[in-house]
Amino acid sequence: MKKTVSLIVLLTLAAWTQAHEFWLQPQKYRFAVGETAVVDFKVGENFTGEYWDMKRHQVIEMKLYTAGTPINLLTSVKKSEGRNLSHTFTQSGTHLFFLQSNAAYIELEGAQFTDYLTEDGLDEIIDLRSQRQQTESKAREFYTRYSKLLLQSGSDLSPVVTQPVGALHEIVPLQNPYSLKVGDYLTIKVMYGGKPRPHALVKVWTKRDKTTFLQNLYTENDGTLKFPINAAGEWMVSTVKMVPSVKTGADYESAWASLVFGL
DSSP states (O other), X not given: OHHHHHHHHHHHHHHHHTOOEEEEEESOSEEOTTOEEEEEEEEEETTEEEEOOTTTOOEEEEEEESSSSOEEOGGGOOOSSSOOEEEEOOSOEEEEEEEEEOOEEEEEOHHHHHHHHHHTTOHHHHHXXXXXXXXXXXXXEEEEXXXXXXXEESSOOOGGGGSOOOOSEEEEESSOGGGOOTTOXXXXXXXXXXXXXXXXXXXXXXXXXXXEEEEEEEOOTTSEEEEEOOXXXXXXXXXXXXXXXXXXXXXXXXXXXXXXXXX
């Protein structure tokens, strides 16, 4: 029995270390007015992965921003393996889909937790655990996803995509990505609690055909980061913020933010 439990724990740890990122994956990024977008909820690494387990996780907010009042899409979310959301575009513009998950729970042994913190640039938590002599201690965590997807319908560009949606943790593009071409630069701002987040590790993923490229970059003092759009393809920007938990049942709370678009 003990061997079985240990195996389950090891498999859980392995799955977690390979499944950090979460994102909204469409079948394409540009649509004609009247076409329907189908979106998968994905989790994995290197901008590739598997379907999000909707039996274990929940969506507590799903909204569409394009013009006027945001549209609540929560009742349209399907608890299936892929094809979790469908939306037919009735107007031209850039459409921002925003998802917030519930707070899920994970428990990791000390060494695995340190590896995870190191990989995601969470040096403040590494230092805090060291100060508290907890580096080797098991860690319990609540983690929440805040994910954005930008899709273009027709030719009109909507300025709403360059504005915050008010999430706890979010990535805000300061230019509409669909106004850019290869060779241009995109500036994003990382915000946490409504304030810019300086010196945050940001992962910028580019996927062309079946090849994925990763850049590890850091925000400036004002929470902004500027990087070149050096290729046509799929793009994902992601970052994570962790703080000591104020809730019972966990030691830490993390907020994962992602932004996906395609050129």
